[in-house]
Amino acid sequence: RFDYPDRLNIGVELTDAMVARGHGDRVALIGNGRRRTYKELADWTNRLAHVLVDDLGVKPGNRILIRSANNPAMVAVWLAATKAGAVVVNTMPLLRAGELGQIVDKAQIEFALCDTRLMDEIATCAKTSQYLKTVVGFDGTLNHDAELDRLALEKPVQFDAVDTGRDDVALLGFTSGTTGSPKATMHFHRDILIIADGYAKEVLNVTPDDIFVGSPPLAFTFGLGGLAVFPLRFGAAATLLESASPPNMIEIIETYRATVSFTAPTAYRVMLRAMDEGADLSSLRAAVSAGETLPAPVYDEWIEKTGKPMLDGIGATEMLHIFISNRFDDHRPACTGKPVTGYEAKIVDEDGAEAPRGTVGRLAVRGPTGCRYLADDRQVKYVLDGWNITGDAFTMDEDGYLHFAARNDDMILSSGYNIAGPEVEAALLSHDAVAECAVVGQPDEDRGAVVAAHVVLSEGHTGDEVLAKTLQDFVKATIAPYKYPRIIRFIDALPKTETGKIQRFRLKD
Numbered sequence: 001r002f003d004y005p006d007r008l009n010i011g012v013e014l015t016d017a018m019v020a021r022g023h024g025d026r027v028a029l030i031g032n033g034r035r036r037t038y039k040e041l042a043d044w045t046n047r048l049a050h051v052l053v054d055d056l057g058v059k060p061g062n063r064i065l066i067r068s069a070n071n072p073a074m075v076a077v078w079l080a081a082t083k084a085g086a087v088v089v090n091t092m093p094l095l096r097a098g099e100l101g102q103i104v105d106k107a108q109i110e111f112a113l114c115d116t117r118l119m120d121e122i123a124t125c126a127k128t129s130q131y132l133k134t135v136v137g138f139d140g141t142l143n144h145d146a147e148l149d150r151l152a153l154e155k156p157v158q159f160d161a162v163d164t165g166r167d168d169v170a171l172l173g174f175t176s177g178t179t180g181s182p183k184a185t186m187h188f189h190r191d192i193l194i195i196a197d198g199y200a201k202e203v204l205n206v207t208p209d210d211i212f213v214g215s216p217p218l219a220f221t222f223g224l225g226g227l228a229v230f231p232l233r234f235g236a237a238a239t240l241l242e243s244a245s246p247p248n249m250i251e252i253i254e255t256y257r258a259t260v261s262f263t264a265p266t267a268y269r270v271m272l273r274a275m276d277e278g279a280d281l282s283s284l285r286a287a288v289s290a291g292e293t294l295p296a297p298v299y300d301e302w303i304e305k306t307g308k309p310m311l312d313g314i315g316a317t318e319m320l321h322i323f324i325s326n327r328f329d330d331h332r333p334a335c336t337g338k339p340v341t342g343y344e345a346k347i348v349d350e351d352g353a354e355a356p357r358g359t360v361g362r363l364a365v366r367g368p369t370g371c372r373y374l375a376d377d378r379q380v381k382y383v384l385d386g387w388n389i390t391g392d393a394f395t396m397d398e399d400g401y402l403h404f405a406a407r408n409d410d411m412i413l414s415s416g417y418n419i420a421g422p423e424v425e426a427a428l429l430s431h432d433a434v435a436e437c438a439v440v441g442q443p444d445e446d447r448g449a450v451v452a453a454h455v456v457l458s459e460g461h462t463g464d465e466v467l468a469k470t471l472q473d474f475v476k477a478t479i480a481p482y483k484y485p486r487i488i489r490f491i492d493a494l495p496k497t498e499t500g501k502i503q504r505f506r507l508k509d
């Protein structure tokens with residue numbers, strides 16, 4: 001199905017090969033006040049690759065860490081490192097020296113390329129690292145005012161990229177590590193084309209006229225796919241925002257008439273409210289929601305306001321990108337859809353046996369892009385016969401559609417009842433007073449656990465006993481009453497990872 005030449009370098013495929021296919025003058029990247037065409041991107045990445053090989057001494061297979069916010073320079077540095085045959089680890093700006101140190105040790109990283117505005121933590125990490133010896137700055141603001149940029153300006157715009165194989169590792173994706181020590185997953189050059197030619201082509205039908213916008217960091221494979229690989233594979237344009245708050249995304253959508261967005265349900269809720277105030281998001285033809293399950297009220301309201309479905313999907317760093325998704329012509333509320341071409345999904349019980357249709361079990365997935373952990377004993381626990389046993393509880397209905405139930409650790413066992421926290425969250429979210437919420441099990445002597453809801457209120461509401469009682473009654477009237485939250489806490493903000501995933505485990509403490 002995905003047949004690629006034996007020799008393949010993804011850095012070349014997404015730049016020089018696009019120029020050769022006639023896209024040279026089209027805009028590839030927009031960010032920090034500049035636009036770069038495909039020809040400019042090809043030249044820029046070739047100059048940078050020269051610096052890596054000629055000046056820094058990067059050899060094929062060396063591991064390079066990149067530290068940056070989302071901006072065109074980060075994409076260019078990633079592609080240049082890939083052209084130089086390196087294995088890249090993209091990291092988020094919020095990581096501290098200790099977290100960077102864990103990544104550096106795990107992946108035995110020798111080089112770091114860092115936006116000069118973010119140097120401190122990586123420099124601290126390099127001081128004590130047995131692996132990391134070279135840290136070089138680049139200018140994320142695009143003024144070419146950093147060592148890597150200055151060296152690059154002296155270099156030719158032609159570069160003979162390292163002759164990598166399609167099954168050579170190009171990328172190490174680190175799982176965000178909400179719990180436990182981080183795991184790294186290995187991805188080949190071909191995997192990066194597969195997510196584009198599979199999900200992006202077949203589900204999103206990306207064309208050169210598309211303009212992408214979104215919030216996930218490029219350091220997270222959800223963002224790297226949605227905001228770099230997918231647009232560049234098809235000659236489209238990506239807008240990159242260093243701070244992708246919903247208001248910033250709305251501004252970009254209105255200014256550039258963006259057509260495809262990648263973000264999480266919370267941001268879509270803000271966009272819906274902004275539409276009430278007159279925001280014009282009519283240019284969006286595809287709104288992809290992932291990272292958190294999409295509540296049915298958000299899905300319904302999006303269709304009502306835009307006439308188009310919001311495409312809920314689930315992906316994983318382990319599989320590189322989205323492997324189950326709704327389709328434009330086949331979508332349902334509170335449903336994650338069906339496997340993307342090339343992937344298979346099944347629901348398994350505790351013993352790994354396939355669970356009957358309609359029963360909750362663990363989601364297992366198999367496909368061409370995973371799952372291969374780097375030097376990790378957890379491979380034998382999480383990958384059985386090629387099936388990645390995910391951390392999510394799902395059901396598969398009679399027609400083969402997959403429905404999210406909970407993260408495995410979000411199931412609350414209360415008085416013998418199995419209660420899926422996200423179902424209670426969806427009920428709460430359909431109340432006007434609730435802007436965001438997270439439900440966890442709180443240990444309880446009598447019941448084993450009780451349902452505890454942490455609620456962020458919408459503007460104009462006050463968290464008091466009366467409102468708590470109203471919300472409890474509302475949940476009882478919306479879903480089976482035994483699921484209602486016995487505890488309601490009003491809080492200002494939910495704890496989240498850098499990628500926007502709610503850290504429910506922190507609410508359990």
Ligand code: 3SK
Pocket residue numbers: 220221222223290291292313314315316317318320321322
């Ligand atoms: O949902 C996720 O966590 C995810 C992870 C990696 C790539 C894509 C997605 C949606």
